[in-house]
Amino acid sequence: MAEVKSVDTRERILDVAERLFMGHGYDGTSMRMITSEAAVNLAAVNYHFGSKESLMQEVFRRRLDWLNEERMRVLNTLEREAAGKALKPSQIVDGFFGTLLRMADDEKRGGTTFLRLLGRTLTDPSEFIRTFLAHEYAAVVDRYKEALFKALPDVPKAEIVWRFHFMLGATSYAIAGTDALRLVTDWQIEESDSIDRMDRLVPRLMSFLLGGLRSPLPQFSDAAATVETKAGHTTTAANAGPAVDSK
Amino acid sequence: MAEVKSVDTRERILDVAERLFMGHGYDGTSMRMITSEAAVNLAAVNYHFGSKESLMQEVFRRRLDWLNEERMRVLNTLEREAAGKALKPSQIVDGFFGTLLRMADDEKRGGTTFLRLLGRTLTDPSEFIRTFLAHEYAAVVDRYKEALFKALPDVPKAEIVWRFHFMLGATSYAIAGTDALRLVTDWQIEESDSIDRMDRLVPRLMSFLLGGLRSPLPQFSDAAATVETKAGHTTTAANAGPAVDSK
DNA sequence: CTATGATTAAAACGAACGTATGAATTATAG
DNA sequence: CTATAATTCATACGTTCGTTTTAATCATAG
Numbered sequence: 001m002a003e004v005k006s007v008d009t010r011e012r013i014l015d016v017a018e019r020l021f022m023g024h025g026y027d028g029t030s031m032r033m034i035t036s037e038a039a040v041n042l043a044a045v046n047y048h049f050g051s052k053e054s055l056m057q058e059v060f061r062r063r064l065d066w067l068n069e070e071r072m073r074v075l076n077t078l079e080r081e082a083a084g085k086a087l088k089p090s091q092i093v094d095g096f097f098g099t100l101l102r103m104a105d106d107e108k109r110g111g112t113t114f115l116r117l118l119g120r121t122l123t124d125p126s127e128f129i130r131t132f133l134a135h136e137y138a139a140v141v142d143r144y145k146e147a148l149f150k151a152l153p154d155v156p157k158a159e160i161v162w163r164f165h166f167m168l169g170a171t172s173y174a175i176a177g178t179d180a181l182r183l184v185t186d187w188q189i190e191e192s193d194s195i196d197r198m199d200r201l202v203p204r205l206m207s208f209l210l211g212g213l214r215s216p217l218p219q220f221s222d223a224a225a226t227v228e229t230k231a232g233h234t235t236t237a238a239n240a241g242p243a244v245d246s247k
Numbered sequence: 248m249a250e251v252k253s254v255d256t257r258e259r260i261l262d263v264a265e266r267l268f269m270g271h272g273y274d275g276t277s278m279r280m281i282t283s284e285a286a287v288n289l290a291a292v293n294y295h296f297g298s299k300e301s302l303m304q305e306v307f308r309r310r311l312d313w314l315n316e317e318r319m320r321v322l323n324t325l326e327r328e329a330a331g332k333a334l335k336p337s338q339i340v341d342g343f344f345g346t347l348l349r350m351a352d353d354e355k356r357g358g359t360t361f362l363r364l365l366g367r368t369l370t371d372p373s374e375f376i377r378t379f380l381a382h383e384y385a386a387v388v389d390r391y392k393e394a395l396f397k398a399l400p401d402v403p404k405a406e407i408v409w410r411f412h413f414m415l416g417a418t419s420y421a422i423a424g425t426d427a428l429r430l431v432t433d434w435q436i437e438e439s440d441s442i443d444r445m446d447r448l449v450p451r452l453m454s455f456l457l458g459g460l461r462s463p464l465p466q467f468s469d470a471a472a473t474v475e476t477k478a479g480h481t482t483t484a485a486n487a488g489p490a491v492d493s494k
Numbered sequence: 495c496t497a498t499g500a501t502t503a504a505a506a507c508g509a510a511c512g513t514a515t516g517a518a519t520t521a522t523a524g
Numbered sequence: 525c526t527a528t529a530a531t532t533c534a535t536a537c538g539t540t541c542g543t544t545t546t547a548a549t550c551a552t553a554g
Contacts, residue, residue: 025372027274125272169420203465215458
């Protein structure tokens with residue numbers, strides 16, 4: 001049972017595939033691109049993973065297994081320390097999105113490459129990929145969803161689910177499309193450095209997410225206004241509704 | 248110069264291509280899928296558009312030309328009515344994102360199909376697509392960016408650009424991935440109908456975007472706290488910083 | 495060392511891809 | 525009606541795709 005070179009081969013394929021899938025998408029990345037860049041034989045992918053689809057799934061599973069466990073672990077710890085009391089929304093948001101974003105610093109867990117891949121893949125057209133990702137996420141998302149329900153008892157559950165959706169979108173776009181808007185605008189970076197990206201992106205994004213999560217509830221045409229009532233929710237009735245303004 | 252049937256052919260190709268590109272992505276949609284569903288000859292695309300890339304660009308240009316003009320028109324009207332005074336952030340956000348979202352109701356402008364396509368394409372891996380989209384968006388984004396700078400003079404410009412980025416992400420994900428999270432969670436829709444999507448999505452998303460845009464500024468490790476000072480910004484110093492909580 | 499199973503290598507498979515060609519068909523102009 | 529340009533059509537080209545096959549190479553156990 002020889003397993004010396006094969007481990008390296010497997011890992012090298014996964015690393016290259018991760019990077020190429022990130023840059024060119026699933027359909028846009030060919031087996032020959034992967035195997036030639038990884039300096040392995042063309043048949044190696046099918047030998048080690050069975051098919052291109054299975055390779056893609058393994059690329060994600062390698063990272064998501066850890067991420068899911070870490071997210072669960074963080075939430076368990078938080079709830080244990082809270083001793084039955086509801087968590088603070090910021091704790092929950094940080095447990096879910098902060099844990100994800102901190103992977104950027106951990107090159108061993110894929111770093112920014114995997115983050116960008118994940119961000120782009122959430123809106124990937126390929127059917128089997130979205131199905132696979134949804135299945136991988138299901139349990140963890142449900143747990144965090146429930147935590148948010150408990151943390152925000154006055155907010156309709158449907159509203160929380162929607163805002164979770166919005167937070168996911170803002171995050172995945174932030175980690176995926178760092179180039180898109182950069183080309184569009186002059187980017188207006190007055191600040192000194194520009195490669196520090198992540199350590200400044202995280203607080204920026206967190207602030208945005210929490211602002212959105214805790215924003216006054218929308219008012220529909222028919223329904224009566226449902227406004228946050230809990231003390232400290234910063235939201236006042238004065239600026240509730242979709243037309244919240246600064247003056 | 249016969250142009251009777253060709254117009255129908257062109258439009259039919261564009262309509263089918265728009266729908267298929269939305270569902271399967273650019274690489275995942277073949278010429279044969281398009282031409283067979285559109286009931287035209289395989290060579291029709293190359294005859295009318297030259298190439299697959301040109302077809303893709305025409306699919307977008309057909310919708311974006313109108314969207315860009317409308318966004319410009321709305322902003323011009325707002326600024327004319329404001330008579331030099333700064334606009335309200337909600338007006339600017341609604342002008343940019345509301346105008347986009349309202350395309351969903353206009354089947355003549357592509358409706359939800361184009362919206363979902365646009366949302367997914369912003370993170371599309373194909374190089375030429377992102378370049379093309381960035382070029383199409385540049386002028387309008389710059390104008391709205393400037394409007395936000397003027398509306399929020401106390402907020403650092405870099406911060407505004409980031410939050411614009413985040414808003415774009417939340418929006419594109421909201422209109423693109425309506426299925427992704429639906430599979431993950433039980434979706435917790437307590438409300439009656441579920442097909443009304445857009446007319447309830449718009450105020451929901453708007454509320455979220457404004458909450459994020461007007462959220463207290465993040466505090467970095469080194470820098471001093473920069474907190475919104477303008478009256479009515481709802482944000483109090485007590486819950487400024489990345490760890491904003493409800494209690 | 496030899497036998498055995500795991501891995502790598504080179505080559506080929508059929509299918510699907512985007513595109514191009516030239517003839518047939520259709521519509522319009524004079 | 526005839527001539528001419530625009531469009532549609534059937535078909536084929538050359539490439540690239542993911543996968544498979546068969547043989548060669550490697551590492552380890554007995």
